[in-house]
Amino acid sequence: MKSGFDISIIKGDGYLIMPLSVGRLNLGQSPTICYKMLDLFNKKLQTFSNDVIFLYTNGIYFNTTEPAYITRERTNKIILSHSAALRKMIDKKKQYVPNAFHFLPIDYVLLNSKYFEPFFKKLKDLEKKDKQFRKYIQKDMGERKYDEANVNFILEEVAIVHILRQKLVELPRTLVKNDVWRLVVYPGPPMYADLYQWKKKILLQDDKDNPFNSGQYDAEQQKMFLFDEVEL
Numbered sequence: 001m002k003s004g005f006d007i008s009i010i011k012g013d014g015y016l017i018m019p020l021s022v023g024r025l026n027l028g029q030s031p032t033i034c035y036k037m038l039d040l041f042n043k044k045l046q047t048f049s050n051d052v053i054f055l056y057t058n059g060i061y062f063n064t065t066e067p068a069y070i071t072r073e074r075t076n077k078i079i080l081s082h083s084a085a086l087r088k089m090i091d092k093k094k095q096y097v098p099n100a101f102h103f104l105p106i107d108y109v110l111l112n113s114k115y116f117e118p119f120f121k122k123l124k125d126l127e128k129k130d131k132q133f134r135k136y137i138q139k140d141m142g143e144r145k146y147d148e149a150n151v152n153f154i155l156e157e158v159a160i161v162h163i164l165r166q167k168l169v170e171l172p173r174t175l176v177k178n179d180v181w182r183l184v185v186y187p188g189p190p191m192y193a194d195l196y197q198w199k200k201k202i203l204l205q206d207d208k209d210n211p212f213n214s215g216q217y218d219a220e221q222q223k224m225f226l227f228d229e230v231e232l
Contacts, residue, residue, distance in 0.1 A: 001211065003229035006222050012180030013049035014210075015171055016041055017164055019106075019157075019186055020056050020082070022075050028187040028220065031085040037185060037219055038096065049175045050100070054086065055164075057106045057157065100174040109160045113169035119159040119203050123193075126202055127151060136192035136232070158194045159203070165214070166207045183212045187219040190227065198227040 001007065018037065020029050038052065058075040083103045090098050110116045126133050137146075137154050144150045161184055163169050173179070197203055198214055207213045214227040 001224060001226070003215070003226035004223055007044055007183075007217065007224050009046055010041070010044050010181060010183070011046045013047050013176050013178055014181035014183070015051050015053055015176060015179070017053045017055060017182055017184050019161065019184065020054055020079075022056070022058055022078050024187065025078055025082045031082060031089055033187075033219075034086060035089050035093075040222070041185075042096075049177050051171070051174055051176045052101045053164075053171060054083070054101065054103045055106055055108075056083070056104070097175060102172045102174075104172075106156075106160060109163055109169050113163050115163050115168045115204070116159055119162065120155060122202055123155040123159060123197065126197070126200075127155065133193065133196055136196045140191045140193050154191065154193055158191060158197060161194065161216075162197070162203050165210065165212065166204065167210060167213075168204070168207075181210050181212055183217055184215075185217045185219050189218050189221075190216045190225050190230065192232065195227055195230060195232055199232065 016038075018029075018034065020034075034054070056079045058079050087098070087101075087103075090096060090101060127137065134146075137151060140154050141150050164171075165182055165184060167179065167182060171179075171182075194216075198205075205214075212224075215225055217224050
């Protein structure tokens with residue numbers, strides 16, 4: 001497997017993890033596009049003992065200065081509509097085992113992994129003292145203002161995705177037996193902040209079994225990016 005190319009086959013059983021950004025659920029991560037990704041990976045899987053995690057990143061959106069009830073009302077409406085449409089599609093097509101799909105909020109990782117708090121703290125400490133890290137956080141933000149709310153938004157996402165890749169949180173399972181691999185799939189390249197923390201070995205890098213423990217699949221380009229082979 002080489003960085004910058006598609007994956008031909010995935011051996012063993014494991015998890016397809018799709019972080020879903022609230023702002024993209026009607027565009028690049030619509031129910032129809034998500035289902036197309038399932039069909040794409042179905043052809044790559046060596047076994048049928050795999051589960052899918054749809055991880056709704058709604059909790060991260062509370063890193064904002066607007067009233068919490070407004071954020072909650074808006075994001076709840078969006079994710080409930082999206083998940084209902086996906087469930088309906090899965091049930092109607094009868095192509096996959098419905099119970100093998102798990103719809104989780106991002107707070108699931110916070111509540112079930114003891115690593116979130118120390119990881120987030122390490123990233124916050126790095127942000128305060130490392131000018132280069134701040135530069136990459138700003139690149140991930142795009143045109144958003146560099147303030148604490150937006151910084152926390154980025155750092156929480158980096159910590160949570162790292163925990164998932166490194167198998168530092170148990171995931172619900174229906175068909176998975178051995179949890180050999182975990183592949184993060186997102187429509188876009190890896191975040192600069194995530195690449196930087198990986199190359200600097202800021203967060204624990206203990207898992208040796210997952211072949212995708214340092215990478216992310218870009219669903220738009222249909223390419224796998226391995227962090228050790230990607231230049232910043």
